[in-house]
Amino acid sequence: MPEIKCEYGHTLRIGTDEWVSQLSLDQLRYARQQMAEKIDKAEQGPRRTVWLVDDGISVAGFYREDAFAEAADHLLRIYKDVFLREAKDFGGSPGSVHEFKQSIPHIEPRRVTQFEYDTEWFPTKPE
Incomplete structure (x- = not known):
C-alpha cells in the first residue's frame, strides 16, 4: 500500500486504486x-532462486537462494508424516497417482x- 508523505512529514497510507483515481491525465x-x-x-x-517447501497443501516455507540445505531439512522434517498418511489413503483409482x-x-x-527477491520474498526490515 503506497504511503504519501506531505511537506510537514505526515504520512497517509492509501490504496493504489484510490491513489490512481486522484491523478490527472x-x-x-x-x-x-x-x-x-x-x-x-x-x-x-x-x-534469483527461491526454494519453496510445499507440504502438499500449501507452501510450508520459503528459503533464500543460498539456503537450499535449510529447505531440504524442512522437507525432511515434514515428509514422513505426510507420506505415511497419504500412502495409507492411496486407492490406486484412475487419476490417483497424479493426486498422490x-x-x-x-x-x-x-x-x-x-x-x-528483494521486495516481495525477502524485504529488508526497517530498523
Missing part, C-alpha cells in the same frame, strides 16, 4: 511511463527477478 501518463521503465529494468536484471504426487511434500524452485 498527465500524472497518469507519467506514472505509466515510469512504471514501464521500472518493470523493464527489473525484467532485464538478474534472476501432488499431495506429497516437495521442493519447488521459483525463479524471480532480483527486484521481486
